[in-house]
Amino acid sequence: MAMRQHDDDQADDIMIHLVPELRRRIKLAAAQSKLSVQEYIERILEQIVPPEGTFAQIQTGRLNRAAVDELLRFREELKRAHPGQVFEDSSELIHQSREERTRELEQR
Numbered sequence: 001m002a003m004r005q006h007d008d009d010q011a012d013d014i015m016i017h018l019v020p021e022l023r024r025r026i027k028l029a030a031a032q033s034k035l036s037v038q039e040y041i042e043r044i045l046e047q048i049v050p051p052e053g054t055f056a057q058i059q060t061g062r063l064n065r066a067a068v069d070e071l072l073r074f075r076e077e078l079k080r081a082h083p084g085q086v087f088e089d090s091s092e093l094i095h096q097s098r099e100e101r102t103r104e105l106e107q108r
Contacts, residue, residue, distance in 0.1 A: 018026070030040035
């Protein structure tokens with residue numbers, strides 16, 4: 001893939017080389033969607049490429065504050081949706097299952 005940059009006032013262009021079959025399929029799909037090839041590809045990429053904020057989270061391997069807040073919000077939502085239900089620590093359940101399996105294997 002080759003990249004070519006213009007002045008800061010213009011959008012950056014990315015040039016990619018596609019096999020003819022894929023290029024033909026993209027052109028057909030864009031035409032059926034009544035879009036230009038550029039619009040069609042931009043819409044696909046908008047759906048697939050994660051927002052910029054998620055890259056820092058992926059690169060550092062740490063959750064950012066927004067991700068932690070979202071996780072806490074989801075936990076509270078889950079508790080409200082299932083009142084009175086106790087959610088056990090899954091790591092403890094896994095540990096217990098492994099111990100049981102080890103005992104079973106040792107008895108053979």
